[in-house]
Amino acid sequence: MARLSDLAKTIRSKNAGVNQVTFDIIFPDAETYRRTLASGAITRETVARLFRIADDRISHFVTFAPANAIKFTLYRSQPSGSPGDWDILGCQQYGPLIDLEIP
Amino acid sequence: MNAPSTKRSMRIMISTGHLGTAPSNPESFYAGIATQPDYLVADGGSSDPGPVYLGENKNLGLFIRDELELFLTAARARNIPLIIGSAGDTGSDFGVDDTIRHMREIADQHRIPRFKIGYFYSEVSKNLLIGKLDAGARLSGLGGFSDLTREELERATRVVAVAGVDPFIRLLDMGADVIIGGRSGDVAFTAAPCIRAGYPMALAYHMGKMIECASLVAEPFMGKETIIGTITDDEILITPYHPDQRVTVAPAAAHSMYEREDPHFEHALGGLLDMRECVYEQFDDRTCRITGAKWVPDRQLRAKLEGARKVGERYMGVVGIRDPFIVRNVDAAIAWSRSAVAKRFGNMRYELHFHVFGRDAILKEREPERTGPGHEVAIVVEGLADSDVDAHRLTDFAVRMFFLARVPGSKGSSGLAATTKETMRSSPGYVWNVNHTVPVDNPMELFSVHMTEAGV
Numbered sequence: 001m002a003r004l005s006d007l008a009k010t011i012r013s014k015n016a017g018v019n020q021v022t023f024d025i026i027f028p029d030a031e032t033y034r035r036t037l038a039s040g041a042i043t044r045e046t047v048a049r050l051f052r053i054a055d056d057r058i059s060h061f062v063t064f065a066p067a068n069a070i071k072f073t074l075y076r077s078q079p080s081g082s083p084g085d086w087d088i089l090g091c092q093q094y095g096p097l098i099d100l101e102i103p
Numbered sequence: 104m105n106a107p108s109t110k111r112s113m114r115i116m117i118s119t120g121h122l123g124t125a126p127s128n129p130e131s132f133y134a135g136i137a138t139q140p141d142y143l144v145a146d147g148g149s150s151d152p153g154p155v156y157l158g159e160n161k162n163l164g165l166f167i168r169d170e171l172e173l174f175l176t177a178a179r180a181r182n183i184p185l186i187i188g189s190a191g192d193t194g195s196d197f198g199v200d201d202t203i204r205h206m207r208e209i210a211d212q213h214r215i216p217r218f219k220i221g222y223f224y225s226e227v228s229k230n231l232l233i234g235k236l237d238a239g240a241r242l243s244g245l246g247g248f249s250d251l252t253r254e255e256l257e258r259a260t261r262v263v264a265v266a267g268v269d270p271f272i273r274l275l276d277m278g279a280d281v282i283i284g285g286r287s288g289d290v291a292f293t294a295a296p297c298i299r300a301g302y303p304m305a306l307a308y309h310m311g312k313m314i315e316c317a318s319l320v321a322e323p324f325m326g327k328e329t330i331i332g333t334i335t336d337d338e339i340l341i342t343p344y345h346p347d348q349r350v351t352v353a354p355a356a357a358h359s360m361y362e363r364e365d366p367h368f369e370h371a372l373g374g375l376l377d378m379r380e381c382v383y384e385q386f387d388d389r390t391c392r393i394t395g396a397k398w399v400p401d402r403q404l405r406a407k408l409e410g411a412r413k414v415g416e417r418y419m420g421v422v423g424i425r426d427p428f429i430v431r432n433v434d435a436a437i438a439w440s441r442s443a444v445a446k447r448f449g450n451m452r453y454e455l456h457f458h459v460f461g462r463d464a465i466l467k468e469r470e471p472e473r474t475g476p477g478h479e480v481a482i483v484v485e486g487l488a489d490s491d492v493d494a495h496r497l498t499d500f501a502v503r504m505f506f507l508a509r510v511p512g513s514k515g516s517s518g519l520a521a522t523t524k525e526t527m528r529s530s531p532g533y534v535w536n537v538n539h540t541v542p543v544d545n546p547m548e549l550f551s552v553h554m555t556e557a558g559v
Contacts, residue, residue, distance in 0.1 A: 010357070016364040018150050018409070018535040019246035026357050051469040059247070064366045066383060067357035073364040075247045077468065079535040081153020083414055083487050084456035087465050088153040096471045 004042075004100040007032050013094035018080050020059055021090035022073040025097065033068035041102045042070055050096055110335045113300055115293050116140035118329040120316035122147045122187065123164025127173060127327045131318075131344040135329035136177045143178045143185045144292045145170070146315055147202065147284075148192035154411035154533035157193040158260045161530075162201065164192065171205045172213075175281070179215045179558075186271060186282045186292045194263050194286025196226045202283045203555070210558040217558040221279025223270040223550045225263045225286035227408065229256055231549075235541060242539045245407065246364075251539045259410035259537050266406075267372030268307075269546040271295035277554055285550065286409065288371045289315040293332065302334045305398035308376045310339040312359060312369055313393065320358040321348040342390045350391040352383040372407070372546055374400040403542055406549055410537025414454060415487035416494040417529040420502035422482040423521035430480055432510050433459060436519065437482070440504035444497065451488060453497050454532070458483040482520075487532045499526040 005011060009028040016022035025042065027033035036042060044061045048054065051074065060073040074093075081088045116135045118127035122145045136143070148156075152163050164170075178185040191198020199222050206220060233253055236242065242251035256262075266287040272295050274282045284292060290311030297307035310332045313320055318328035321343040329344040341350045359378055360366030369376040377397040386392035424430055437457050444455055461480035463470035482505065486498030505520035513519060543549060 014362050015151055016362055017246040018154075018538050019248060020364050022360075022362065022364050024357065024360060026353070050471050051466075052471060053469060060364045062366055064356070064360060066381070067353050067360065067366070069357055069360065069366070071360055071366055074469075079154070079538065080151075081155060082534040083417065083454050083485055083532040086458050086467075086483075089151055092465050093469070095466065 002102050003098070004102055005098045007036055007102060011094050011097050013090050013092070015080055015090040016073055019076050020073050021076060021093050022071060023094055023097065025070045027068040030065070030068055033065070036102055037063060037070065039102050041100065047072055050100070112333050112335045113297055113302065114138070114140040114331050114333045115142045115144055115296065115310070115314065116329060116331045117144050117293070117314050117317045119145055119170060119327055120319055121149065121164070122170050123162070123167030125327055126166045126169045127329070129173065131329040132173065132177070135331055135344040136181065136183070138331070139181060140183060140331055142296050143174060143183050145174060145187050146189060146289055146292070147187050147198065148189040148194060149289065150409055150535070152192065154535045155530045157195060157263065157409065158411035158413055158533035159530065160195055160197040160261070162192055168205055171202070172209050175206060175209050175215070176213050179218060179280070184275070184280055184282070184296070186284070186296070188284040188287035188292035190283045190285065194225045194284070195261060196224050196285070199224060199283050199285050206281065206283070207557045215558040217556055218280040219278055220281045220283060220555050220557055221274030221277055221552065222283040222555070223266065223274065223285055223552045225266055225550060227262045227264045227549050229259065229262060232256055232262065232408070232541060240542050242408070242541050243405070245538050245540060248538045251537060255536055258412045260413050260533070262408055262410035262537050264406045264408050264541070264549040265372065266550050267291050267546050268295040268298055270550040270552055272299045273547065273552050274554070275299055277552070279554065290369065290371055297334050302336060305376065305396040306334055306339050308369065308371060308398060309378065309381070309393065309396035310334050312376065313339065313341050313355065316358070316361065318343060318345060318348060319361070320355060321350045322354045323348065337394065339393045340386055340390050341393070349389045352385055352391060355391040355393065356383045373404065374398055404544070404546060405540035406543050408537050408539050408541055409535065411533045412536040414532040414534055415489050416491045417485065417487045417532045418494050418498035418526050419529045420484045420498050420522070420526035421524050422484060422502055422505040423479065424482070424505070424519070425479045425521065426513070426515050426519060427478065428513055429508070429510060429515070429519050430476055430478065433462070433476065433480055433482070435510045436505055436508040439508040439510065440501045443504045444501050447500060448497050451493060453493070454487040455497070455501055456485040458485065495526065495528070502526055
């Protein structure tokens with residue numbers, strides 16, 4: 001059992017337009033990328049469960065081999081910078097991914 | 104295969120991903136500019152900092168003047184055209200005019216010989232858009248927004264359209280030495296000179312995409328360092344100018360998906376950049392070579408619109424809680440404040456938000472860690488109302504209600520929250536209410552180009 005932060009080189013989140021936040025998990029090499037994918041720990045279903053959202057709040061879930069990356073994009077509950085939003089850039093939304101356990 | 108030296112090429116330099124947020128670092132800037140690139144470009148802004156700046160006609164960056172001074176003096180001294188997109192953070196008319204004012208003052212101060220400034224505006228009148236709606240056009244929502252109605256459009260304080268390459272090309276044709284663009288796509292100001300010179304459109308747009316954030320495309324992570332993109336008729340090359348940075352294959356590929364919902368596609372006014380077949384290769388130890396992008400022109404041109412609507416005047420206050428019983432029952436304390444506000448201010452329009460730091464202030468309902476906060480929490484109370492006085496009274500009252508909270512079971516009787524800081528005035532609150540596309544007949548339709556001069 002490893003934590004995602006032990007395996008990935010980059011774990012980040014950032015606005016993709018004003019109403020979505022996109023998450024990039026980038027691995028240092030193809031083998032770690034494939035191993036993590038094969039573990040089944042990061043899928044549409046596990047992302048929905050981790051962030052406590054319905055599947056239709058995930059606008060994209062893409063694996064991107066040229067960058068050894070898994071990328072998914074979530075709709076915000078309100079556009080960035082609205083009153084009530086504290087993460088205007090969406091850049092701290094990746095927090096829960098850091099300690100995610102990868103079997 | 105042609106030797107690189109016999110190929111024609113164009114080199115475009117960039118040193119910042121967002122002009123004015125912090126100064127570009129001069130060492131790599133001067134190392135890059137000394138190689139005499141064909142153009143110096145900069146992205147003046149984006150929608151990223153939120154709707155307040157567009158709504159309020161306000162600058163975000165505190166180093167705009169410093170960066171413009173560096174860019175203008177270096178570019179004019181070497182006769183390198185300077186192109187800036189999304190001027191003044193939001194690309195509003197105010198942002199364009201304010202950037203031109205800076206340019207004039209810097210030119211006078213440095214006694215720069217007379218030069219031509221080309222500029223274009225991106226603000227769109229609501230009447231023009233209402234006319235399109237009345238004529239049956241659909242203003243399609245992006246990113247989960249439903250289609251724009253006339254009522255919602257009328258509530259927008261200000262609307263800008265996002266330009267493609269065309270206004271930049273037009274101004275270069277008109278002989279501009281410096282271009283100050285209104286709101287424009289991140290890729291447009293780099294792609295424009297490449298397309299104008301006849302390089303393949305797909306490579307031109309892809310180069311725009313790769314260098315838009317300057318040194319963020321390179322490793323290790325460094326902001327505000329210089330990158331030069333080189334385009335030829337069959338490839339693009341991305342080279343860093345900080346001596347410790349390199350552009351390698353996987354990070355370069357990863358950058359193509361930065362801040363986009365999908366790693367394979369990028370929309371611009373005029374078409375779609377398809378990056379599915381791209382090949383990233385190491386060209387030399389610091390430079391990445393990229394080929395294979397495709398450009399798919401749109402049959403119906405659609406321009407992206409961004410608009411902000413004002414919600415109200417805004418204040419914020421900070422509440423600190425240390426009593427473990429109240430920490431555990433923080434929702435009850437919030438409910439008390441909320442209901443007390445409803446009783447006192449129920450006859451006016453207001454918004455109230457409680458950000459519980461130490462629990463879920465940043466992720467809110469998406470926060471998976473629900474085991475309970477630590478031994479102390481801070482609650483930022485954000486209150487909005489139509490007038491400054493009402494917003495102040497509302498927010499201050501909501502903060503006091505934590506001190507006076509009635510939470511059954513509490514042992515405290517001297518104030519249930521530490522609330523020593525004055526309730527603070529914040530910017531007015533805005534929301535993005537326009538995030539849509541509008542059909543246009545030609546890519547210049549919403550953008551008016553102009554020419555002026557500066558210098559001595």
